[in-house]
Amino acid sequence: GAGVSQTPSNKVTEKGKYVELRCDPISGHTALYWYRQSLGQGPEFLIYFQGTGAADDSGLPNDRFFAVRPEGSVSTLKIQRTERGDSAMYLCASSLQTGGISGELFFGEGSRLTVL
Amino acid sequence: GENVEQHPSTLSVQEGDSAVIKCTYSDSASNYFPWYKQELGKRPQLIIDIRSNVGEKKDQRIAVTLNKTAKHFSLHITETQPEDSAVYFCAASPGDSSYKLIFGSGTRLLVRP
Numbered sequence: 001g002a003g004v005s006q007t008p009s010n011k012v013t014e015k016g017k018y019v020e021l022r023c024d025p026i027s028g029h030t031a032l033y034w035y036r037q038s039l040g041q042g043p044e045f046l047i048y049f050q051g052t053g054a055a056d057d058s059g060l061p062n063d064r065f066f067a068v069r070p071e072g073s074v075s076t077l078k079i080q081r082t083e084r085g086d087s088a089m090y091l092c093a094s095s096l097q098t099g100g101i102s103g104e105l106f107f108g109e110g111s112r113l114t115v116l
Numbered sequence: 117g118e119n120v121e122q123h124p125s126t127l128s129v130q131e132g133d134s135a136v137i138k139c140t141y142s143d144s145a146s147n148y149f150p151w152y153k154q155e156l157g158k159r160p161q162l163i164i165d166i167r168s169n170v171g172e173k174k175d176q177r178i179a180v181t182l183n184k185t186a187k188h189f190s191l192h193i194t195e196t197q198p199e200d201s202a203v204y205f206c207a208a209s210p211g212d213s214s215y216k217l218i219f220g221s222g223t224r225l226l227v228r229p
Contacts, residue, residue: 004159031215042122042205042219043160056213091159102148102209105217107159 002026004108006092012114013082021077021111025094032075033105034067035091043091049075082115089113118143118210122220129196130228137204137223140188145211149182149189154222155202163204164191196227 005024013019025032030051035043045059052072060066064082069075079086089112093105119142129135141149150165166173166180166189173180177196182189193200203224207217 033216040222042120042207042221043217045216045218048216050215056216097215102214102217104150104162104165105160107161109159 004092004094004106006090006108006111008111009109010112010114012116014116015082015084017082017115019079019082019113021079021090021092021113023075023077023092023094023108025073025075025092026106027073029094029096029106030072031095031097032069033093033095034075034077035093035107037089037091037110039088046077079113082113084115087113087115118146118208118218120206120208120218120220122206122223124223125221126224126226128226128228131196131198133196135193135196135200135225135227137191137206137225138188139190139206139208139220140186141208141218142187143208143210144184144187146208147211147214148209149180150207150217151180151191152205152207152219153202154205160205193225196225198227198229201225201227 007022032049034046037043047067048056049069064080067077089110091110093107097103122139147168152160153163154160177194179192203222205222206220
């Protein structure tokens with residue numbers, strides 16, 4: 001597609017449930033990021049993939065959060081035993097950037113997660 | 117690690133006036149400073165960026181200035197229009213992990229017609 005695609009756009013779940021959020025980056029972009037944005041705040045870094053590997057997962061809040069990108073394209077963010085505090089907009093972004101050089105991030109529309 | 121502070125949190129201006137948003141950063145090794153615009157319910161989109169080897173950059177009505185000594189950078193929008201109304205985020209790229217961005221908390225700009 002032309003841009004970064006994220007599904008679902010909205011997810012409502014109950015506390016304790018498991019959730020998967022999917023991101024399809026721009027074709028050819030090797031760098032992929034997950035950010036979390038709470039209401040009234042800026043995006044907060046979660047994890048960075050360069051190709052298939054998670055080069056930096058230092059932003060994941062705890063071990064309930066995990067992300068994969070098995071073929072170097074689509075990525076899935078997985079959240080186990082969801083808590084009300086996980087409620088936020090989860091943004092995925094991709095970039096042409098390689099070699100650790102910063103550049104423009106292209107964001108998706110986000111997946112809004114609500115944990116009841 | 118890198119910390120980015122952004123002010124003001126809200127800004128209301130009359131159409132045609134200028135708007136200035138300021139950010140400070142803590143990591144002196146940071147070398148890339150983009151600005152993103154996020155309209156209500158939409159994705160953040162890059163509007164302008166500057167690297168540490170440049171002091172100022174302009175693109176039509178938008179300009180960004182960088183003061184490396186003071187570790188602050190600013191976004192300037194001239195001749196504001198109602199369609200400029202949005203939330204603006206500054207960001208900085210840490211020196212030891214230049215692939216990622218640390219964002220400020222955002223400025224909600226309202227341009228009154």
